[in-house]
Amino acid sequence: MSNLLNSTALKLAYSYLNANPERNIPKLLGWLDRFDKGSLQSTRDAIRKVVEDGDNNWYRLILSLWPDLDAGVRRTLFNNFVINGNIIGAPLQEENCKKYGCNVPWAILMDPSSACNLKCT
Numbered sequence: 001m002s003n004l005l006n007s008t009a010l011k012l013a014y015s016y017l018n019a020n021p022e023r024n025i026p027k028l029l030g031w032l033d034r035f036d037k038g039s040l041q042s043t044r045d046a047i048r049k050v051v052e053d054g055d056n057n058w059y060r061l062i063l064s065l066w067p068d069l070d071a072g073v074r075r076t077l078f079n080n081f082v083i084n085g086n087i088i089g090a091p092l093q094e095e096n097c098k099k100y101g102c103n104v105p106w107a108i109l110m111d112p113s114s115a116c117n118l119k120c121t
Helices: 003-021 021-035 041-051 056-067 070-101
Strands: none
Touching: 003 021, 003 070, 021 041, 021 056, 041 056, 056 070
C-alpha cells in the first residue's frame, strides 16, 4: 500500500512540476526535505547542487526535457526513473543487497551478440 501512496503522490508532484518546471523544481525539493525520512538525502543534495546553479549543464538538460520531449515520453521517463527506479526501487535494491550479501546494480545492460542462443540461465 505504501508504494501505491508514494506512486500516487509522485504522480501529483509530476503534474505540479510539469506546470512550470523552472519555478517548481526548487519547491518540490523543499517539500521532499520536509517529508523524506532521510533515505533520499544524498539524491536531494546532488539535485539541489545542480538546480542552484542555473548555468549547470545538468540543470539545462533537465529543463530541456519540457521543450524537447513529447509529454507522454517525459511522463514515462519520470515514472520509470524517478518513481520505479529511485523511490520504489532503491529500498528494494538495498534490501536485496543485505539479503544476498552482494552489490545489486541499479541497472543491468544486456547486449547479446549474434552468437548468443538466448538460452543462458
